[in-house]
Amino acid sequence: MPQPPSTTPDHIGVVERWAAHNYHPLPVVLTSGSGAWVTDVDGRRYLDCLAGYSALNFGHGHPRLLARAHAQLDRLTLTSRAFHNDQLGPFARDLCALAGKDVCLPMNTGAEAVETAVKLARKWGYRIKGVPEGRAVIVVMEGNFHGRTTTIVSFSDDKVAREEFGPFTPGFVTVPYGDASALRAALADDFVVGVLLEPIQGEGGVVIPPVGYLREVRQACSSASVLMMADEIQSGLGRTGETFACNHEAVVPDVYILGKALGGGVVPLSAVVADADVLAVITPGTHGSTFGGNPLACAIGREVVAMLGTGEFQAGARERGAQLAAGLEALRNRGVDAVRIRGLWAGIDLDPAIGSGRALCERLLAHGVLAKDTHGRTIRLAPPLVVSAAEVDLLLGALDLALADLA
Numbered sequence: 227m228p229q230p231p232s233t234t235p236d237h238i239g240v241v242e243r244w245a246a247h248n249y250h251p252l253p254v255v256l257t258s259g260s261g262a263w264v265t266d267v268d269g270r271r272y273l274d275c276l277a278g279y280s281a282l283n284f285g286h287g288h289p290r291l292l293a294r295a296h297a298q299l300d301r302l303t304l305t306s307r308a309f310h311n312d313q314l315g316p317f318a319r320d321l322c323a324l325a326g327k328d329v330c331l332p333m334n335t336g337a338e339a340v341e342t343a344v345k346l347a348r349k350w351g352y353r354i355k356g357v358p359e360g361r362a363v364i365v366v367m368e369g370n371f372h373g374r375t376t377t378i379v380s381f382s383d384d385k386v387a388r389e390e391f392g393p394f395t396p397g398f399v400t401v402p403y404g405d406a407s408a409l410r411a412a413l414a415d416d417f418v419v420g421v422l423l424e425p426i427q428g429e430g431g432v433v434i435p436p437v438g439y440l441r442e443v444r445q446a447c448s449s450a451s452v453l454m455m456a457d458e459i460q461s462g463l464g465r466t467g468e469t470f471a472c473n474h475e476a477v478v479p480d481v482y483i484l485g486k487a488l489g490g491g492v493v494p495l496s497a498v499v500a501d502a503d504v505l506a507v508i509t510p511g512t513h514g515s516t517f518g519g520n521p522l523a524c525a526i527g528r529e530v531v532a533m534l535g536t537g538e539f540q541a542g543a544r545e546r547g548a549q550l551a552a553g554l555e556a557l558r559n560r561g562v563d564a565v566r567i568r569g570l571w572a573g574i575d576l577d578p579a580i581g582s583g584r585a586l587c588e589r590l591l592a593h594g595v596l597a598k599d600t601h602g603r604t605i606r607l608a609p610p611l612v613v614s615a616a617e618v619d620l621l622l623g624a625l626d627l628a629l630a631d632l633a
């Protein structure tokens with residue numbers, strides 16, 4: 227038997243050799259985590275400012291989530307949906323109450339929930355709106371990111387995500403994000419059944435649409451009898467300082483698509499949440515997943531919903547977000563071209579003259595902070611919502627040092 231790897235280069239070497247190269251991680255090998263902090267195999271600690279792309283909104287190892295997970299692990303983990311389990315009902319009821327909706331359909335990954343919404347909109351279009359079968363159109367946004375399945379990459383405009391994965395799924399029309407009149411023009415087509423959008427585009431670089439846009443989308447969808455489907459997989463569940471990013475404009479979509487933090491950073495758990503008349507088109511045998519609605523995930527998801535019900539995490543995102551926003555403002559003359567922030571979720575565009583987003587993330591790593599670049603010159607910051615004021619100061623201090631390194 228080969229010796230188990232121990233040092234950082236050892237671990238990276240084994241991964242490079244045996245795991246497919248579908249990611250380009252920073253050179254750090256993590257082994258434990260607590261709250262907003264993670265520790266690597268050499269004993270170094272880092273402030274986690276990516277938080278599993280917002281899957282870890284409650285931080286690493288939150289005691290309430292661990293207690294629920296441990297208790298459920300000892301009782302029952304999986305039944306399949308061939309039988310009932312005693313966790314799905316209470317989870318679904320509580321999630322619907324949180325979202326103000328009637329029915330939820332649980333899945334596992336975010337991409338599966340998006341696929342569920344696409345199938346739902348098409349079936350709803352044929353059954354309820356009366357679109358001829360096979361002709362349904364879903365309007366999507368430029369710069370979107372909704373996952374990695376073949377159907378989802380069919381309507382991505384990210385060349386790397388799409389290239390050589392065709393033939394692609396038809397039935398999608400793309401409009402510019404944030405442009406309500408372009409959306410209204412696309413909705414003139416009677417075969418449109420749904421509009422799929424992120425209320426804030428996360429992978430796109432935390433792109434916040436113009437004020438009033440989500441309200442206009444809502445109105446346009448209502449007047450065209452089209453489902454507004456909000457992909458809140460990354461923006462939802464407290465990240466922006468509200469339970470849902472749509473709340474910032476008091477907008478209620480027809481369909482919420484949730485994932486990431488719904489599983490508490492412990493298990494994959496996603497869901498589509500909608501009104502009964504919409505989800506009624508899904509009937510036995512039309513959709514499902516072996517692990518969807520499993521009792522372990524539902525027990526954890528129910529605890530997540532209860533935690534969000536206190537409002538404490540949303541308040542944390544607002545308060546620490548305001549602190550982060552003020553600190554980032556001060557960096558504008560330090561090689562930072564633009565800062566976009568909502569709650570505890572920030573996108574920072576670097577002046578390309580000082581370096582790439584990746585280069586900045588490497589310098590942040592050296593100063594004890596983990597963050598992730600996107601689209602070349604942008605970095606995203608999304609610390610766990612449990613981060614303290616002192617930890618936000620530490621992040622700002624590390625950014626200051628990292629920018630100085632690049633200057």
Ligand SMILES: Cc1ncc(COP(=O)(O)O)c(C=O)c1O
Pocket residue numbers: 279335336337338340371372373374424428429457458459460461485486
């Ligand atoms: C808005 C959005 N939708 C969907 C997904 C896909 O989720 P998953 O990676 O769990 O399939 C992501 C992942 O980053 C996302 O940010």
